[in-house]
Amino acid sequence: MLVVAGFADDKSIRTLLVAELRRALDNPFTVPDQLAPRAQLIEIVNCCSTIDDGLAVLADVLEFLRPGTKECTQFRDLVDSLPLRDVVSESEQERFRHQLEGFSPPGLRAAVRRAARFVVPTPHYADAAEAFSELADFNAAPGELPPVVAFAELIAAECEEPLATQLRKWSDGQAHRLRLDNALRALRSYGAPSVAGRLHLAIMIEADPVDPGRYEVSHWRQDDAAEWPPPRGETVLTTSAGLEGEVAKVISAAEEAWAETDADVVIEFVLPRGLLGLPVHTWSTERHLGAPQPLYLTYPTVIRSLERMSSRRSHRVWRRRWSSWTQEPSVERVYFCEHGDTRDHHRLDAILSDERWLMTVLTGTPSATPIPGRDEFFAALRAGLPIIVWHPTVSSEVVREVVTWMAGSDDLGNLPALTRKHRLDALRNRSSSPDGGIIGDLVVLWDDPNRMLPLGDRGGPGPGGGADEHHRAS
Structure with a gap:
C-alpha cells in the first residue's frame, strides 16, 4: 500500500x-x-x-x-x-495452569509485583497458576515485556526442573516473537525478585514552569530492592502551602504498599537548586492521624540534585568519585569549605579538582542561583563530589566539628542512617548531646549515580543552572 x-x-x-x-x-x-x-x-x-x-x-x-x-x-x-491475538494461547494457559496449580512459593508475591509493575494496585493471587492465567489479560507499557512473560521468567527461579526450563524456554520464544529479547535479557540481569533489602522512595519537586506559585510533585517508589528504576507514580500539582501535605500522602501510600515487607527505607528528595532550602527532613508524616511527626524520626532523609541527574555530561566524574567513596568513606576525604575559597575566580574549582576530595561541607545553604566562578555548590557538582553537606544557620567551622565527631563514632559510609541515629540520640538526651542540637537541621545531599531516575532530556544547561523554562513549558 x-x-x-x-x-x-x-x-x-x-x-x-x-x-x-x-x-x-x-x-x-x-x-x-x-x-x-x-x-x-x-x-x-x-x-x-x-x-x-x-x-x-x-x-x-x-x-x-x-x-x-x-x-x-x-x-x-x-x-x-488486524486481529488481536492473546499473548498466551488457551492451550498454553491450560498446560502451565495445570503444572503451576497449588504452587505458592515465598517469592510469588514479589514476582507478581515486578511482572505487573504498572498495574496499580498490585494484584493478589492464591497460587502461581492463577497469577499466570490472570496476568495474561494485562497489557504492557511500550518496550516492556507482557506481564505474563515477565512472570513466567521470574517464577521459573522458584520452580524445580524440568518446569523451570520449560518456563524459560517459553519466555524466550515469546520475547523473540515480540522482538523484546533485550527486555528479557535486562530482566534476567536483575536476577530473582528480592523480598527484603533497602527500599527507596524518591520524591521530585519542581516549580511549575508556567505558574511560579505552583509546584509539581512526582515520585518513584521502589517495591523490590533488586529493581531500579521503579515505575513513575502520579504527578500532582500543588501550591507552596500544599507541598508538605502532598508529600505526606505519597509516603502514606508507600507505607501501605510496603505493609508486608521488613525492608529498610530511605526517603530521597530530588530538588532543583532553587528549592534546596526546603526543610524537607522536618516535614511531617501521619498528618491525617492528628499526631504528625518529622520525617527524620522514621526515615533516613536526604536530598539529591535534579540538575546533576539531568545533565549527562557531568556523570562520568560523578561516577568516578562515587566509586572512590564506596571504597574509602573517610573523614580524610572530606573538604571543609572556607569563605576565602570563593574570593578568587575558580579557586574552589581548582581545590576540588584534586581527586582526594569525595565529600564537601559548604559554608551555608546554596543560593537559589549560581555565582559563576565563585560558587561552592556548583564547584562541588562539577567536580563530581557525590556527598555535599551544609547547615542553614551555623558556621562551617561548627559543622566541621559535628561531622568529625560523627566520623569518630562511626564511619561515613552510610551517612544518611548515621545522621538519623544522632538526631534521635540528641532528642533522647539533648543536654548530653555533644552536637548541641545542630545535627537536627543538618542537610545531607547523598547522590548515588547508580540509581538514576528516567528523567529524559530536560533541556537544562547542566549542574548549577536553571532549566530553560520556555523549552520545558512547551
Missing part, C-alpha cells in the same frame, strides 16, 4: 515519513539508508508494529502527508482489520 501511495519513489518523502513517525511515537527508531526503497518501507512497518499503537499512528501520519487519498483510507482499513 505504501508503494502504491508513492513512498517508494522519493527518498525525501520517506525521510519525512520517518521524522514524523519519530515525533508522533516519541521513539527515535532509525531506518538504514543503504536499504532499497521497498525494503525501507518494510522496515518502517516492522518498527511500527513493535510499538504500542504504532500502526495506528502510521495511519495518522499517512493521512497527514497524503490527506484525503484513497490509499490512506485503505491503509487505515487494513490496520483496523
Whole structure:
C-alpha cells in the first residue's frame, strides 16, 4: 500500500515519513539508508508494529502527508482489520495452569509485583497458576515485556526442573516473537525478585514552569530492592502551602504498599537548586492521624540534585568519585569549605579538582542561583563530589566539628542512617548531646549515580543552572 501511495519513489518523502513517525511515537527508531526503497518501507512497518499503537499512528501520519487519498483510507482499513491475538494461547494457559496449580512459593508475591509493575494496585493471587492465567489479560507499557512473560521468567527461579526450563524456554520464544529479547535479557540481569533489602522512595519537586506559585510533585517508589528504576507514580500539582501535605500522602501510600515487607527505607528528595532550602527532613508524616511527626524520626532523609541527574555530561566524574567513596568513606576525604575559597575566580574549582576530595561541607545553604566562578555548590557538582553537606544557620567551622565527631563514632559510609541515629540520640538526651542540637537541621545531599531516575532530556544547561523554562513549558 505504501508503494502504491508513492513512498517508494522519493527518498525525501520517506525521510519525512520517518521524522514524523519519530515525533508522533516519541521513539527515535532509525531506518538504514543503504536499504532499497521497498525494503525501507518494510522496515518502517516492522518498527511500527513493535510499538504500542504504532500502526495506528502510521495511519495518522499517512493521512497527514497524503490527506484525503484513497490509499490512506485503505491503509487505515487494513490496520483496523488486524486481529488481536492473546499473548498466551488457551492451550498454553491450560498446560502451565495445570503444572503451576497449588504452587505458592515465598517469592510469588514479589514476582507478581515486578511482572505487573504498572498495574496499580498490585494484584493478589492464591497460587502461581492463577497469577499466570490472570496476568495474561494485562497489557504492557511500550518496550516492556507482557506481564505474563515477565512472570513466567521470574517464577521459573522458584520452580524445580524440568518446569523451570520449560518456563524459560517459553519466555524466550515469546520475547523473540515480540522482538523484546533485550527486555528479557535486562530482566534476567536483575536476577530473582528480592523480598527484603533497602527500599527507596524518591520524591521530585519542581516549580511549575508556567505558574511560579505552583509546584509539581512526582515520585518513584521502589517495591523490590533488586529493581531500579521503579515505575513513575502520579504527578500532582500543588501550591507552596500544599507541598508538605502532598508529600505526606505519597509516603502514606508507600507505607501501605510496603505493609508486608521488613525492608529498610530511605526517603530521597530530588530538588532543583532553587528549592534546596526546603526543610524537607522536618516535614511531617501521619498528618491525617492528628499526631504528625518529622520525617527524620522514621526515615533516613536526604536530598539529591535534579540538575546533576539531568545533565549527562557531568556523570562520568560523578561516577568516578562515587566509586572512590564506596571504597574509602573517610573523614580524610572530606573538604571543609572556607569563605576565602570563593574570593578568587575558580579557586574552589581548582581545590576540588584534586581527586582526594569525595565529600564537601559548604559554608551555608546554596543560593537559589549560581555565582559563576565563585560558587561552592556548583564547584562541588562539577567536580563530581557525590556527598555535599551544609547547615542553614551555623558556621562551617561548627559543622566541621559535628561531622568529625560523627566520623569518630562511626564511619561515613552510610551517612544518611548515621545522621538519623544522632538526631534521635540528641532528642533522647539533648543536654548530653555533644552536637548541641545542630545535627537536627543538618542537610545531607547523598547522590548515588547508580540509581538514576528516567528523567529524559530536560533541556537544562547542566549542574548549577536553571532549566530553560520556555523549552520545558512547551
